[in-house]
Amino acid sequence: MAAPVPPAAQSAAPPRRAAGVAGVALLAVAAIVYPFAMKALDAEFYVSVASRMMVYAIAATSLNLILGYGGLVSFGHAAFLGIGAYTVGILITEGVTSGWIGIPAAMLLAALVAVPIGAVSLRTRGVYFIMITLAFAQMLFYLVNSIKAYGGDEGLNIRVRSAFGFGLNLKDDLTFYFVVLVCLAGTLLLVHRIMGSRFGRIVLAMRDDDVRAEALGVPTFRYKLVLFVIGAALGGLAGALMVNQQNYVNPNVLHWTQSGTLMVMVILGGVGSLWGGVVGAFALLVLEEVVAAYTVHWQFWVGWVLLAIVLYAPKGLVGLLRRAAEREGAAK
Amino acid sequence: MSALLEVRALRKRFGGVVATDDVTIDVREGEIHALIGPNGAGKTSLIAQLSGSLLPDSGTIRFAGDDVTRLVQHARVARGLARSYQITRLFRSFTALDNLAIAVQARSGSSLRFWRPVVRETALADAARALLDEVGLGARGDVPAAALSHGEQRALEVGLALATRPRLLLLDEPMAGTGPEESARMVELIERVRAKTTVLLVEHDVDAVFRLADRVSVLVNGRVIASGEPDAVRDDPEVIGAYLGDEVHR
Numbered sequence: 001m002a003a004p005v006p007p008a009a010q011s012a013a014p015p016r017r018a019a020g021v022a023g024v025a026l027l028a029v030a031a032i033v034y035p036f037a038m039k040a041l042d043a044e045f046y047v048s049v050a051s052r053m054m055v056y057a058i059a060a061t062s063l064n065l066i067l068g069y070g071g072l073v074s075f076g077h078a079a080f081l082g083i084g085a086y087t088v089g090i091l092i093t094e095g096v097t098s099g100w101i102g103i104p105a106a107m108l109l110a111a112l113v114a115v116p117i118g119a120v121s122l123r124t125r126g127v128y129f130i131m132i133t134l135a136f137a138q139m140l141f142y143l144v145n146s147i148k149a150y151g152g153d154e155g156l157n158i159r160v161r162s163a164f165g166f167g168l169n170l171k172d173d174l175t176f177y178f179v180v181l182v183c184l185a186g187t188l189l190l191v192h193r194i195m196g197s198r199f200g201r202i203v204l205a206m207r208d209d210d211v212r213a214e215a216l217g218v219p220t221f222r223y224k225l226v227l228f229v230i231g232a233a234l235g236g237l238a239g240a241l242m243v244n245q246q247n248y249v250n251p252n253v254l255h256w257t258q259s260g261t262l263m264v265m266v267i268l269g270g271v272g273s274l275w276g277g278v279v280g281a282f283a284l285l286v287l288e289e290v291v292a293a294y295t296v297h298w299q300f301w302v303g304w305v306l307l308a309i310v311l312y313a314p315k316g317l318v319g320l321l322r323r324a325a326e327r328e329g330a331a332k
Numbered sequence: 333m334s335a336l337l338e339v340r341a342l343r344k345r346f347g348g349v350v351a352t353d354d355v356t357i358d359v360r361e362g363e364i365h366a367l368i369g370p371n372g373a374g375k376t377s378l379i380a381q382l383s384g385s386l387l388p389d390s391g392t393i394r395f396a397g398d399d400v401t402r403l404v405q406h407a408r409v410a411r412g413l414a415r416s417y418q419i420t421r422l423f424r425s426f427t428a429l430d431n432l433a434i435a436v437q438a439r440s441g442s443s444l445r446f447w448r449p450v451v452r453e454t455a456l457a458d459a460a461r462a463l464l465d466e467v468g469l470g471a472r473g474d475v476p477a478a479a480l481s482h483g484e485q486r487a488l489e490v491g492l493a494l495a496t497r498p499r500l501l502l503l504d505e506p507m508a509g510t511g512p513e514e515s516a517r518m519v520e521l522i523e524r525v526r527a528k529t530t531v532l533l534v535e536h537d538v539d540a541v542f543r544l545a546d547r548v549s550v551l552v553n554g555r556v557i558a559s560g561e562p563d564a565v566r567d568d569p570e571v572i573g574a575y576l577g578d579e580v581h582r
Contacts, residue, residue, distance in 0.1 A: 198437055198445040198453070205434045208423040215383065215417075216438040217409030217496055226444065 028185070035177050047173050048245070053285050054180045055241045058187050060265035061277030062234030065191055067263065068272030069200070070227045071207035075130045076117070076137030077262050080110040080232040082144060082254030084239025089249045090150055092158045099162030099170065099179075103240045110236025111229045113140075118228035122221060134256055141254040155250025162244050170244045180241055184278070187234055192274055194230070203227055207272075268309055270316030279317045334397065336361045336530050337382070337413075337500055342391035344377060351377040352388065353554035359500065364522070364531045366545035366562075368538065370575050374554040375534045376418060379504050382532070383415040384408045396499065410441070412499030416492070418508050418534075420485045422477040428488055429473035432460035435495030460495070467491035467521060483514030490521060500530045507537045519544060542566065550575060 035047045063077045084106035091102050121132045145153045161170035170176045194200050202223055206213045214220045243249040252258065261284070269280020287305060291298035313320045335358035344352040351374045359365045369375055380386035382393060384405035393401045395413050403411075423431050436459045437450070450456070464473050467487045472480060477488060490506055506522065507515045519540050525531065526544075535541050541548065542562050549559040550571050558568045565571055 193449075194446050196449045196451070197447055198450045200446075201430075201434060201437065201450050205423045205426065208425055209421050211385070212417070212421040212423065212492070213434075213438065214385070214405050215409065215415055215421075216435045216492060217406045217414075217441075218438045219404075219406045 031181055035174055039174075044173065047177050051173070051177045051180045052245055053282050054177075054184045055238055055245060056262075056265065056281035056285060057278040058180075058184050058241065059235060059238035059277075060262050060269065060281045061184075061187050061191060062231045062238060063262045064266045064269075064272065064277040065194075065234065066228055066231035067266055068270075068276060069191075069195055069203055069207065070224065070231075071272075072122070072224060072228065073130050073263075074121075074133045074228070074231075075256065075259050075263070076133035076135075077231075077235055078254050078256065078258035079117070079137035079140045080114060080235030081239035081242065081258065081262075082140060082249075082251070083110045083113055084236030085243040085249040085253050086144060086150070086156070086239075087236070088162060088240045089156045089158055089243045092160060092162070093150065093156065097160055097163050099164045102162045103237065106240035107233040107236040110239070111233040114229045114232030115225070118225045118232075122224045122228065134259070137254060137259060138256060141251055141256070144251045144254055151250070153251060155248055155252075157248050158243065161247065162240075176244065183237060183241060187237070188274060188278070190234075195274070199223070199226070264306060266316075268306060268316055270318030271314075273315065273318045276316055276318050279321075283317055334394075335359055336396060337532070338392075338394040339382070340392045340394070342378070342381060342388050342393065344381060344386065344388045350554045352381065352391075355391070355551070355554070355556055357549055357556060357559065359530060359532050360547075361499075361530055362526075363546040364526055364533055364544050366533045366535060366541040366548045367551060368535065368541055368548060368575070369551035373551040375551055376504060377554075378551065379415060379502050379532075379534060383413065383502055409439075409496050409498075412497070413502070414493045414496040414498035414500075415502035416489050416504055416506060418505040420482075420489050422485060422488060422492070424478040425476065427474050427476055428469055428480060428484075429457070429460050429464055431477050431488060432463045432491055432495050433457055435492045436460050436463070439496045463491050463495050466494070466524070468517060483510050483517065486510055486514065486518060487521060490518075490525075494525065494529075498529050500532065501525065503531060503533045503535075505534055505536060507535060507540060515540060 034050060038044055038046045059081055063074065066072050066074050066077070087106040087109045088102040091105060096102065117133070117136045121129055121136065124132055150156045163169050164179070168175050168179070170179060195203070202213065202218055206218070206220055206223060210220045239253065242253065265280035265284050266277055267280070268283055269278065270276030284302070287302055288298055291301050295301070309316060337357070337359040339355055339357045342352050342355040355378060367375055367378070377386065381388045384400070384403060388401065391401070392399055395408070395411060398411070400408055400411065400413070423434060426434065433456045436456050461473065464470055467490060469484060469487055469491070472484060477485065480488060486506060486508070490503065493501055493503070503522070507518050510518060515537060522531065522533070522544055533541065533544065545562055547560060548562050548565040550557050550565060552574045557574060558565050558571045
């Protein structure tokens with residue numbers, strides 16, 4: 001990857017660590033209060049808007065694991081979202097409405113499909129890896145298009161959303177919000193722990209120089225494949241939530257433009273930083289809303305923003321925020 | 333007694349170019365075996381085949397009695413066959429200490445641990461710290477690898493290979509691009525290393541080679557034209573004609 005890589009193993013200075021913990025706690029409180037505040041303000045619409053953003057945040061974070069931390073530029077990540085979404089959609093159509101079955105099944109299936117895709121793609125590198133992941137995703141896109149039993153190109157409506165028992169039903173916007181919030185928090189915690197573990201250190205080392213890692217005895221192919229599969233499973237989770245949000249899924253979830261959107265989110269937010277996917281997803285979706293209010297050609301203007309980020313802030317918005325915070329800290 | 337590394341009739345061609353032409357070499361346990369030859373003689377291609385990143389067209393490589401000709405690279409490392417690189421390959425965004433910790437971890441296997449923070453694994457850090465001292469970088473542990481001087485990077489390069497606890501260390505031009513003082517330090521390092529491991533040393537610095545090596549093989553156009561004690565090789569007329577010339581006969 002051409003982008004300069006941040007120091008991977010910064011020693012976490014205690015004050016910075018404490019600030020990080022405080023920041024996360026604050027964010028958690030805000031996320032819990034938010035839907036009730038919106039209800040009080042009679043702006044419940046914004047609860048489901050936030051849910052949608054968090055679903056995208058999970059998707060972008062799952063891609064960031066592969067693309068950002070792994071340095072593997074996968075251009076077919078939408079395939080795993082699509083598999084997750086269709087797994088839940090088809091299960092519900094067939095009468096299996098339990099979320100306890102649907103969501104794990106979505107993740108498992110996405111992971112299982114990622115094994116052969118990864119096993120083939122990861123034998124290539126660079127542009128070839130980009131193209132071959134794209135090719136696999138497009139194959140699945142056309143495959144789903146042709147399955148007439150489940151809507152084909154018209155997509156699949158689901159009558160009910162996943163149910164979790166205990167009176168928890170995703171049909172309720174508030175419940176859905178909190179389920180998504182828990183999933184997002186779990187995803188972030190998982191990524192954080194994985195990247196701080198033995199496995200994560202090898203992943204970061206491979207991003208620096210995978211030839212050297214192999215020469216030190218690391219079975220690099222196996223590591224990349226495991227990383228790819230974990231990212232795919234988390235993508236499947238995002239897809240499973242997405243179909244519940246929209247009561248509908250169509251083959252466009254698997255389209256390459258969707259993979260492109262996820263990549264834009266990751267680059268915008270911060271390649272290889274924990275919050276990059278979250279910040280990128282929120283920023284892009286907000287930007288889209290705001291600009292779309294003024295012009296139908298919103299993509300043109302969003303393009304300029306992306307260009308500016310790539311040229312002037314290769315570490316994305318998270319990098320910008322971090323730099324601003326450090327300047328603040330230095331000024332004190 | 334059979335040698336630690338036995339290379340028999342190894343051949344590799346790239347299109348019309350024969351990079352390795354019927355190479356047969358023995359590296360005995362405990363020795364420093366130097367491989368010298370002019371640029372383009374096929375030294376690096378040979379190292380690549382021995383270490384497993386390049387498959388030969390024919391011939392066999394036996395290591396510690398086992399045929400490893402078709403074994404993948406990381407599996408050879410696990411058996412104790414490690415290499416360093418002529419062009420420094422470090423984990424540039426990590427500190428010098430963490431570079432070694434990664435190498436120690438890679439050697440210890442079982443890195444498919446996904447949850448426990450690796451920074452709390454003091455055993456890895458301790459082993460890395462010891463290696464850091466061994467390669468003479470004890471005071472430079474917290475410096476990012478990319479910020480080390482060239483000589484320090486060369487030392488760390490060798491340290492990474494050492495971290496795999498090799499039985500045979502393939503050193504690919506460890507003195508490449510170093511100044512006289514750094515070269516002298518590298519010679520000292522290799523002297524220290526020999527107590528623990530066998531070394532196959534590819535090197536351009538002929539003075540260093542004849543100082544360090546127990547035996548020398550000369551590679552020219554992919555062929556071994558001489559192999560033996562340094563003095564015998566030095567006086568071999570074919571070697572003088574093809575490579576050494578008057579470089580050592582002043």
